[in-house]
Every structure is written in structure tokens, then in C-alpha cells.
Amino acid sequence: MSFLESFWRQRLELLLAAGRAAGADLVEVFLERGDRLGVLAEQERVTSVSPSFATGAGVRVFLGAEQGHRDGFVSTNDLSEQGLLHALDQALGMLSLQRPGGNGTNLADFQGLAELSDFGAGKQDWLGRCPGVETIADRLLEGTARLEQHGQHLQARRGNYSRDWQEVLVAASDGTFARDLRLHQTLGLSVLAADGEHRAGVARRFGSTDLPEDLMVWDADGTARDITSSSATMLYADYVDAGTYPVVLANKFGGVIFHEACGHLLETTQIERGTTPFAKRIGEPIAHESVTAIDEGLSPQSFGSLSMDDEGKAPQRTTLIENGILKAFLSDRAGEMRTGQPRTGSGRRQSYSFAAASRMRNTFIAAGPHSPQDLIGSVDRGLYCKVMGGGSVGPTGQFNFSVEEGYLIEDGQLGKPVKGATLIGDAETVMPRISMCANDLDLAAGFCGSVSGSVYVTVGQPHVKVDAITVGGR
Amino acid sequence: MLDPQQLHDQLEQLARSKGISQWDLGATSSTDLSVQVDRGEPRQLKGAQRSAVTVRAWSTDGRVGITSSTDLSADGLALALSGAAEASAFGDLQEPPGLSCRSTEPTASIERPMREAQPIQQMLSTLLDAEKQLLDRHSSISTVPYNGLSERSGERIYLNSLGARRHERLSSSSLYLYARAEQDGRKPRSAGAVRLAHGSAELDVRGCIDEAAELTISHLDYAPIDTGSYTCVFSPDAFLDLIGAFSNIFNARAVLDGLSLSNRDSLGQQLAVPFLSLWDDARHPANLGASAFDGEGTPTARLPLIDGGVLSHFLHSEGTARQFGVAPTGHAGMGAKVSVGPDWFEVGATPGAGCGDSSLDRHRADGVVWIDSLSALHAGVKASQGAFSLPFDGWLLKGGERRSIEAATVAGDIRTVLRSIVALEGDPEVTPDGLCPHVWVEGLAITGEAE
Structure with missing residues (x-):
């Protein structure tokens, strides 16, 4: 038995049992140790080298279905036995639960942790x-x-x-034990x-x-x-003229449009909040029939890939939209409890200081039958977005993206470069307007900030054509 | 509780044993509680105990190394100091940061009451009641999908080998309510409000509900706007967001790095209309996050940035101040390369210069766009280019009446904006980011969805 097994298994089992004895339906502990380094070079010299180290734990306690699967979450840097017990007590207290006094810990309700699923084996070096x-x-x-x-x-x-x-080490009172x-x-x-x-x-x-x-x-x-x-x-480059145009978005980071405009609305956290228009539309068309969209955590070495999610579950390939029809949502443990959508290995968090939430991994629109030139050639007057910047989506589904490098399309040909463009719209309107997908799917690394912090993701798509979208400019 | 004297003694002893004569340390410790609710039920309750420490150590040839950690124990400090000493081998020799000569100056005290956190069940009750009141305000308000009530108490210290022993404590609380309204056949609309206080018992809960309800209801009747050039009036929040996004204009670090819209010769040049002045004032009584010292231990102070429309000062760290031959201004972070940033802006009229066109009144205006809040500044602002293109929430004013604008963006150049201000309307209002009146700007490009 390794040090990790012998040291943490016993501690965590006691902690989880204590939480269960207090009346929690489920208790989860996420332990993390981080070693980070940042280096900056400017012109001909290195101007910053910044190492940092972090350790911490997040303790999450759930109540049962009859109490709406309410949860309390507490994070701490104190990984001592007392520190973790204090965090558990705080989380229990949030749900008006209390550990039994004396030797009241009842292990009968807790079957112990399963054998460690060690996804870290082979990665030690x-x-x-x-x-x-x-x-x-x-x-x-x-x-x-x-x-x-x-x-x-x-x-x-x-x-x-x-x-x-x-x-990371995840342990939960349902027996989950993974590293x-x-x-x-x-x-x-x-x-x-x-x-x-x-x-x-x-x-x-x-x-x-x-x-x-x-x-x-x-x-x-x-x-x-x-x-x-x-x-x-x-x-x-000149500033782009404002207006509503057909737009061709390049592959790779162009996929940020699907990520922001639609992907976030397919996370169960959005169903829980009542902020997605797609909550009851499984099996219905929500996009143009040319659109098939996938989120997965499996592609080797991709930025959003995982051996396990932050709740200890192995990731999977989730088809979100198939030929325009909504097929599935991305779900985490709380999402499954509260919405009934099965877990997809998408429970993710930036660090121990966040509770996991349903989040995207490698998300992309599948390749279509066209060449990129087919798409550009089909536009009389429009905008080609070669490089996209960042974007965001608001509580009503309204999204926006900046275009870092754009070109006018005139008579089916790329024209002069333009800058200062912002694409705005909402998913329900824009998804049915993605009418052509090219055959050059490619992915790009990115960061996604949302309820559980900033996580590593991949966005991607082939070249796609949107028949009409509002372009903010001057 | 952090003990500055104990930490100072520990680090001094460790440094001596490693032959390190110059060092400094910044540390924070905080406790947080927050609650969220969803249609009458608790949604998520969160708590956190956080600690962090950053140690810098200088090598004998003047290079600096840094290491950050979450471990404030004696072992953690020793590791952090060792790490910093090792990292100093890669420090920048050409422009190394130093210790601030002002880090041992006395700091004037800041009136900052510490408040005890309320029990989490009390916080929950307050937020559930606030949500219910907001939902009851209008039949179209179906949810308050983004809401939260939080309390934080924390402390921070700064110590260095010159003998600096800075220590301050802070408690704060925030409430935010963002409602979503839906009507048949219409797009959902959303708006919200935020309130800050030293403790949750002091939060203006009623004011937050009133503002969130009023704003949300005001956006129910919306219409697309024609694309074109408009005179706009920015709310205090929106104008401060814009100034903050382009604060590299005042940032000496960005000037030295070639990333600012300003250069070394920009001081004394006309940047804005003469009746506009701007200060940075970390110590302003309305700044609930007021801090007495920066990341290098330099005391904070009120600093004029634009005086009568003229760029008058830059924000400095120790290192940038040394290069400019001035004193550090109290705007530094802490790092191997020290960042510089503003604290809390105060936008106002230049004394004796009027407020521009005093006849302008948004409650009687016609054909004017009132920009209430800007979105997606991280994506739509090109800070080193001066350009912005940003979605906004706001209204088109006709005869002083507001009509909510459907999805639209405002675009321009910050330098042009500052020279195109035509009026400062009304008394300055306190916001989380500063103090500012409503600001009128002419000739801004608006993109709308009107056919």
C-alpha cells in the first residue's frame, strides 16, 4: 500500500463517515497539490520567473432528494486532521447538520472507499x-x-x-476514490x-x-x-463597417462561437439556473441540419482532455447535437442529482477552492463536406473572421465575440483586412444559420471562465458559414 | 491571525542563515462565506479559509527571485525563501525591482470598521427574502439566476528587510441580484444591481432590490436601434469601466514596456477636455476596499492623473519611479516584475472650469443613447491600441423617455472619447470602482439590429 493510500485512505474514510453520520446524503473531498511556474521574456531578456506552490482541500456535503439535493462547500489550505474536520463542520453547519458528539461516528452507513483508481500511475516523472x-x-x-x-x-x-x-485526489461517500x-x-x-x-x-x-x-x-x-x-x-487595416452580414469563421479558434453561444447553454448548471432555452428540447432541432457538435475529454494531449474529471469519473465523448438535433447535456454530479441528466465526466473546477460544475472539455463542430473556398465563394458581401478573440455569453443567452483579424468578402473573394469587429447575437437565432461546414476541422487550446473558475478547454470547428449575424463596428 | 512581528523574526532568521540580506514578504489570510438561492431554495452555500504568502529574495548582485505558496507555517516560509533565492539566479539584471524607500514611512490610518460575519443561516434568510421581494415586483420576473450574498474578513501584511511591518485588516460584504424577465413572444431580458458594505448587516438590501427591479422592468419594452453615430451619456459605472480598461494611459510600467497609449513625454499634454479631471484615490472614504499601503509597502495617497484635461501624473511602483526619477505612488503589486495598477478612480469637474454644456439633461434628451452598463470588456477592449467595441445595456432617449435598446454595441477610441466629452451631468455617484457623474460624449458609433 502506498503512502498515499495508507495516509489518506484512513483519514478520508473517517471524514466521510463523520459527514454521513451527521446526516449528509453524500460527502465529497477534493485534495489538491499544485506546482506552477510562469516565465516572461520581453524583447531580449527574461523579466519574470514566478514559481508557486499550493495545497488545499474542498469539502462538499449534499442533502438528499427530499431536500432538493442542497449542498454546502468549504475550501481550506489547512490539510491537518483538525483543519479538514473544521471544514467539514462548516459545510455541515451550512445545511443545519452537526456531527454526533463523543464517539458517535457511525461507520455503518458508509461502506468505505473503493480500491484507488490511480490515473496518476505512469505520470510520476x-x-x-x-x-x-x-x-x-x-x-x-x-x-x-x-x-x-x-x-x-x-x-x-x-x-x-x-x-x-x-x-488531485477525490474521495466520496459513495466509495469514489481516485487520483x-x-x-x-x-x-x-x-x-x-x-x-x-x-x-x-x-x-x-x-x-x-x-x-x-x-x-x-x-x-x-x-x-x-x-x-x-x-x-x-x-x-x-481599416475599421469594419457595422451591419448584418453573412460571416465565414475560420477553423480552430473560430470554434469559440459555438463554445460561447451554445456550449454553455448545454451545461446542466444552466438548466438548474433556468437560463438555457434548450432545457426541454432534447430530441428537437436547435441548429441547422449541417451542424453536429461534440464535447469530449478523450483526445490525446488536447488541452481539455482528462483521465478523470474533478469528481473522479472517467470522461467520455458526448454528442451534444447531431444533424441539428439536441442529443445531450453536459452533466456533473450535482447536475445529475438535480436535473436527471446522466453524468458525462464533465465535473470540473479550477482548483480546490471551487465546487465542481458541469463544464466543457474539447468542444467542436464536426467537419462537413465543403472546402473552405466553397464557403467563401458562396458569399457576395460579408466578413471572413480569420482569427477570433475572446467572447462571453450573458444570462439571456446573448453572446459576443471580438474578431482579431478579419477580411471583407466581396464577390466570393477575400478582400481588404478590417479590424474592430464584434459579433453579437443569441444561440437560438444563430445556430440555425450555420448553413455550411467545411472539411478542415482543427482544434485550438483555450481557457474557459465560469462558475467553477478557469479551466483548460479546447475549442474547434472546421470553417463554418453563418448566413447572417450582427457585426458591431464603426 | 497573522502575526507580523513573528513572521518578520522568522524570516529574518531564515534569511540570515542563508546569507540573504535583502528580502520582503507579502501575505494574506481570509475567511469567506457566501450563499446563493434559487426560487425560494438555498442553491449553494460556500465557505473558504485561504492563506497565501509571497517571498522575494535578492542575490548579492541585485537580482530578485520570488516564490508564492499557500503554506504560512515555518516550514512553508523556509521553502518559499529557498525557492525565491534559487529563482533569483534567473532575475533580471537590467531592471531589477528594489525595496521601496517609502516602505517604512508612517501611514495615515484609514477609517475602516471591522464587522463580525453574520451566521450563514441569517445570510441565507436575508437573500431568500431579497429574492422573493424581487420576484414579486413584476409578473415577468421569473428567476433571479445570478444572485449572491457574501461576507469576507481578511488581513494582509507586508514585511521587508528594511524593517517595514505593515498590517491591516478588512471586512467586507457584497450583495448582487440579477433578474431575468420573460414575456410571451419576446426575448428574455436581464438586469441587476450590486451593493457593498463593511458587513452584511449594513448592506442596502432594499436599494439593491429596487434598482434590480427598476432596471429589469425598464428593459422589457425594447426595440432595435439604427446603426449610426450618436451622442451618448455614460452612467458612472459604465464610464469608470471604460477608464479602467484603458488605465495603461496612466501606468508607468506600461509606458516603459511600450504597451501604453502614453509615452515618457506625454505628461503635460492635453488628453481630455479642460473641464475633466481624474484622480486615483485608494484612501477615499467611499472606497470600501481602501488600503493604506501597496504591494511594496508604499503608502497609498490621492494622486491627480488628469488635471484640467492635462495628463499630470503616472502611477508608479518603486522600480518605475526610480526610472522616472520620482517617488513611488503606492500603486505597485508584488512580483519578480512588479505590476502597477489603479486603485479607485474619482472623475470630476476641474475646479473653476465648469462642467461642459450645462443645458444637457438626460431626463429631457432626445435621440441620445444612455449607456447603463458595458459588457465583455476583456474581449472588446484593445487597451494598447486605444480601440473598443463593446456590447452594452441602455436606452434610447426620446423626449426624456427611455426605451430599452435591443442588442447593440458601442465602438470608438478612448483618446477620441476623452476629447469628445461635452458635459459632466449631475453629482458624482459612488460605485464599486470609484466616484463619477454621468458623462456625455458625442459622436460614438452604435451598431444596432434595426433593419
């Missing part, structure tokens, strides 16, 4: 295999040097790296180009999961060429 600070610095400085080599009018050049190594080691690395280059009043900021970020040596195979020169080409194009 990942942290040690990650590049050291000197190597990281060399690679980042190579990137900023390539930017200088290929770019013009560059006022600022930056490269940044982050490494997030995380060990995982995770490794996420991101690497980004960015520039600010300036010429008089003209300015353009361009950035690219790459992310990987479970690949300790990924930094070594990064194509610094290719990234720098891509960025400087974009900055040179966008530096003198």
Missing part, C-alpha cells in the same frame, strides 16, 4: 521531465528574436510560458506593432496536456512568421 527555467528562457528568447527578425514596426515583443502541474496527475503547459508569443497612429496587437498561444517535452518541439520560427505577417496586415 512528468514534472521532472518538464524543461528547466534555463531551457524555457532560451526558447522564449528564441521566439522574441524571431519576431524581431521577421517583423516590422514592432514596439513590444513578448514570450510567455506557464506550467501547471496538479495532483490523477495533470500537466498543462502553455506558450505564447505576442507583439504590439506601431507606426504613428496605427497600432496592431497580435498574439498566438499554444497549449498542451500531458506532454512534458512539448516545449522542445515548438516551432518558434513558424509562430513568429505567422504573428508578424498578421501584425503587418492589421497595422494599417
